[in-house]
Structures are given as C-alpha cells and as structure tokens.
Amino acid sequence: MQRLREILDPFLLLLIGTVALASLLPARGEAAGLAGAAADAGIVLLFFLHGAKLSREAIWNGARAWKLHLATLGTTFAVFPLIGLATQQAAAIPPSMRAGLLFLTLLPSTVQSSIAFTAIARGNVAAAVVSASFSNLLGIVLTPLLVALTMEKNGTGGLISLSSVEDIVLQLLLPFVIGHLSRPWIGGFVSRHKAMLGRVDRGSILLVVYSAFSAAVVEGLWQKVSRGELLLLAAICIAMLVVVLVFTLLLGRLLGLSREDAIVLQFCGSKKSLASGVPIAGVLFPASAVGPILLPVMLFHQIQLMACAFLARRYGAAADAETRLAAAG
Numbered sequence: 001m002q003r004l005r006e007i008l009d010p011f012l013l014l015l016i017g018t019v020a021l022a023s024l025l026p027a028r029g030e031a032a033g034l035a036g037a038a039a040d041a042g043i044v045l046l047f048f049l050h051g052a053k054l055s056r057e058a059i060w061n062g063a064r065a066w067k068l069h070l071a072t073l074g075t076t077f078a079v080f081p082l083i084g085l086a087t088q089q090a091a092a093i094p095p096s097m098r099a100g101l102l103f104l105t106l107l108p109s110t111v112q113s114s115i116a117f118t119a120i121a122r123g124n125v126a127a128a129v130v131s132a133s134f135s136n137l138l139g140i141v142l143t144p145l146l147v148a149l150t151m152e153k154n155g156t157g158g159l160i161s162l163s164s165v166e167d168i169v170l171q172l173l174l175p176f177v178i179g180h181l182s183r184p185w186i187g188g189f190v191s192r193h194k195a196m197l198g199r200v201d202r203g204s205i206l207l208v209v210y211s212a213f214s215a216a217v218v219e220g221l222w223q224k225v226s227r228g229e230l231l232l233l234a235a236i237c238i239a240m241l242v243v244v245l246v247f248t249l250l251l252g253r254l255l256g257l258s259r260e261d262a263i264v265l266q267f268c269g270s271k272k273s274l275a276s277g278v279p280i281a282g283v284l285f286p287a288s289a290v291g292p293i294l295l296p297v298m299l300f301h302q303i304q305l306m307a308c309a310f311l312a313r314r315y316g317a318a319a320d321a322e323t324r325l326a327a328a329g
Helices: 002-007 010-024 029-053 056-061 066-087 095-105 112-120 125-153 164-181 183-192 194-218 227-254 259-269 274-284 287-328
Strands: none
Touching: 010 194, 010 287, 029 164, 029 183, 029 194, 029 274, 066 095, 066 125, 066 227, 066 259, 095 125, 095 227, 095 274, 095 287, 112 125, 112 259, 112 287, 125 164, 125 259, 125 274, 164 183, 183 194, 194 274, 194 287, 227 259, 227 287, 259 287, 274 287
C-alpha cells in the first residue's frame, strides 16, 4: 500500500477528479464563460510564478554543461517530435488521437519530478535543475512554434487560430518576463512560500482542465472516445516512453557521459510536462479541442512517473551498493 502511494501522483488523482466533475457537471452557458475567464487568469498567474521562481543564475548556467544540455534538449524537442510525427502516419491510430499524441511530443520536460528522480537515483542534481529549467524556459517559445509547424504540416493546423501568437505573448511570455523581472522584489516571498505557491500552481492547472473538459464534454467527448481507444492510447504512451528511455540510455553511453550525467539525460530527456502542457494547450487551441488533446498528456504523465520511480529506486540502490563496497574495500 505504501509503495502504491509512492507511485501514484496525488495531483493526478485531483486531475482525474476534475475530469470526472467536468464530465458529470460541465460548465455551460454563462458558467462556461466564467470558467474560461478564470482559466485564462490562472494561466497568466501560473507563468508569472514560473518566471519569479527561475533564478538568473540558473539561466546563465544552462550553457555550461553544453554536451549534456544539448543532448537533453535534442531528445525533448527533436527526437520526441519525430516520434510524434511517426504516430501521424500509423493507420492503427484513430485520427481523433493523433493531434493529442503529436502535441504531447512537442512539450518541454518536467522540472520537479525530473530533479526528484535524479536525486533518488544519485545523479547530478545541479545539472538536472539547470537542464529541466532550461527546457521549460525554451518550451514557452519552442512548443508553440513546433505546434504551428508540425500540426499545420499534418493537416491539424486548423485548430490553431491566427490570434494564437498574440495570446502566447500576452498569456505566457509577458507574465513570465514580468515575474522574472520582479524576482528582486518578490524572490524572497516566493522562496519562503513555496508550498502555498505550489498549491496556486496546481489550482491554476485544475481550473484550465475543468474548463477544457467541460467544453469537450458539451461537444460530446465521451461519445467520441471509447474504452478501447483509451487502452490503445495508454499502450502507445508506454511504447513511446520505452523508446525514449532506451534512446537516452544509449545516447549517454555514446557521448561518454558520467553515470551521474547520464541519469540526468535519461530522466530529463524522457519527461513531458503536464504543468506546461495544460496552459499552452489552453492558449493554442479552441476550448472544445483542448480536452481530447490533453488526454494523451495526462496518461503519459502518470505512466512516466511510475516508470521513472521504478528506475530511480533501482539506480539509487545500485549506487548505494557500490558506495558500500568501495567503503568496505
């Protein structure tokens, strides 16, 4: 039971509860408008806080371990998108799933879980902080750009309106920059109240998810997605994660990375950020399209947590055993 609690992400349980609430009691009419406005405000607040949290030192340090960081960014923003493009050509994958799978592969890496798993595995925690933070920083620009390029090319570009660029600037980039520039005045407050601000982060994401799935349910989401399709989607997410985990393992060996840095590459390179994906999808796509597009992201999020928790514990146990042997010798 304790192991089950460690594997299951409590926040994912909240997300599932939010989806269930939106399925049973979707926001309609004026309530939908209010939910959408609250979700937009939540996105602005979310990226303002992201900007305030990220220190300038972390940004400048991003260029130092260039081999590791380039490998991580290349996996996140090149290898993953190539896998996403491959799914668009698979006849076995229903067209309704393809946009969400492609969007999933275009997202930046996670921050908190990448760092946590690196620490458990006895990897280079400092490098993980820089690599994951740098990925998220670039993702604000690269993910919308990749969405525009790849989804337009694959016939799903109609989901993206011409006003998306303005929305990205106003709802993502501008709050992020203002938050970062405000860091000298609010940095101390942010550091002292990390737990409270973390709840604000999660609350903002839950607002976006409720608004998105409400619109999708009103449009008949659960009549369009069958149980078999959900199982197929989970199987595809597992397959994608396995491919990337193996790729990052081999790439670390090919580049001659130390054990500690190879762990960073594997955990930061194989992750996709739900925290970034939800607000970016809310900005880029119409409300009725966001729910189906986020389904693969939510599934992949839990799958990656379970798989990486297992790997991190194994790596950590192996490192501890080596340390004990070295001490005994």
